[in-house]
Amino acid sequence: MIKVKCNGKDSEIKKNQSVMDIIKQYNLNPKTVVVELNRNIIMYSDFENTTIHENDIIELINFVGGG
Amino acid sequence: MIKIEINGKITTLKKTTQIKDIDNLTDKYNQDNSIIYHNGYSANLLDTLEENDKLVIIKKNIQPSVDELESLISARHTPFVYEKLKQSKVAIIGLGGLGSNIAISLARMGVGKLKLIDFDHVEPSNINRQQYFLDQLWMHKTDAIEETLKRINPFVELEKTPIKVTEENIVELLKDYEVIIEAVDGAVTKSMIISSVLKLLPTSYIIGASGIAGVYDTSTFVYKTISDRAIIVGDFEHEARKGSGLMATRVAVAANIQANLAVRYILGEVK
Numbered sequence: 446m447i448k449v450k451c452n453g454k455d456s457e458i459k460k461n462q463s464v465m466d467i468i469k470q471y472n473l474n475p476k477t478v479v480v481e482l483n484r485n486i487i488m489y490s491d492f493e494n495t496t497i498h499e500n501d502i503i504e505l506i507n508f509v510g511g512g
Numbered sequence: 513m514i515k516i517e518i519n520g521k522i523t524t525l526k527k528t529t530q531i532k533d534i535d536n537l538t539d540k541y542n543q544d545n546s547i548i549y550h551n552g553y554s555a556n557l558l559d560t561l562e563e564n565d566k567l568v569i570i571k572k573n574i575q576p577s578v579d580e581l582e583s584l585i586s587a588r589h590t591p592f593v594y595e596k597l598k599q600s601k602v603a604i605i606g607l608g609g610l611g612s613n614i615a616i617s618l619a620r621m622g623v624g625k626l627k628l629i630d631f632d633h634v635e636p637s638n639i640n641r642q643q644y645f646l647d648q649l650w651m652h653k654t655d656a657i658e659e660t661l662k663r664i665n666p667f668v669e670l671e672k673t674p675i676k677v678t679e680e681n682i683v684e685l686l687k688d689y690e691v692i693i694e695a696v697d698g699a700v701t702k703s704m705i706i707s708s709v710l711k712l713l714p715t716s717y718i719i720g721a722s723g724i725a726g727v728y729d730t731s732t733f734v735y736k737t738i739s740d741r742a743i744i745v746g747d748f749e750h751e752a753r754k755g756s757g758l759m760a761t762r763v764a765v766a767a768n769i770q771a772n773l774a775v776r777y778i779l780g781e782v783k
Contacts, residue, residue, distance in 0.1 A: 477699040479706050481738055486710040489703075506738055508706070509751030511725040511758050512610045512697040 447499040465492040479506045514563045520583030532557040549587040600778040601625035603689040607653040611695035612643035613767035625669040631676040641760040694720035723747035724766040
């Protein structure tokens with residue numbers, strides 16, 4: 446397990462998980478989430494190939510429809 | 513001597529001049545048939561004028577000349593806000609309940625240029641919350657909002673873009689805009705726009721919305737900031753879906769929070 450901070454909370458997650466894995470664990474639709482990893486924006490096309498490391502800071506901002 | 517502005521024209525006056533003492537003021541603009549504003553507020557004729565003050569004199573029931581009109585429209589503005597907004601430009605993506613209200617507020621305030629982006633047409637179900645009229649049904653939203661904005665403030669430059677924003681065209685569409693407002697309907701498009709602007713347009717600031725459906729109390733709206741360059745307004749929960757509609761009141765509150773954030777950014781009041 447590794448320690449990360451996700452949406453402001455300290456969490457422990459399995460090693461070698463991708464951004465996509467984390468989004469699924471939070472039961473979010475990957476197509477509606479804006480992801481910031483260590484203050485860098487990760488695009489949807491990079492969710493699968495971006496790995497989370499120890500002490501990473503992850504922000505998942507989910508969008509809902511209506512406008 | 514001091515310089516003040518009367519109806520947009522610079523005028524030199526003696527120091528300690530009171531408003532009532534301006535030459536011919538009482539003849540030309542007697543109070544019964546005119547309205548006078550001093551620095552954005554109803555004038556007290558006994559007030560003394562100071563350097564750079566702005567006076568606007570509006571004659572009732574008279575159609576003003578085009579060269580005076582612009583200063584008359586901004587007569588109730590906080591001083592010097594109009595000048596800054598006039599130099600600014602804002603891109604609005606989506607001209608529905610959010611975007612149509614945002615465009616109207618920014619035009620009323622005198623933003624110099626608006627880029628209006630929407631691929632859609634006006635249809636009857638829009639009328640419950642969007643700033644369109646029944647005689648505009650099936651027009652392009654870009655054409656319909658242009659018609660309305662020109663009636664409100666013809667001094668705003670408009671750039672109409674009746675196409676859909678995609679990952680492929682977003683940089684080309686928005687690269688000249690520092691201030692961008694995301695006002696689209698779909699959650700997938702919203703997240704694509706916010707991510708793309710933050711990632712691909714490193715000097716732009718974007719204001720989005722998420723969670724504005726229903727008639728829940730507007731005090732449930734919060735702001736979330738992403739990477740210092742995106743601010744999102746809404747409750748992040750109440751989406752438009754079966755059984756939960758979009759309503760004029762709550763959508764317009766969110767729209768005007770977004771528009772106000774854009775103005776605050778332009779005026780340098782948000783960092």
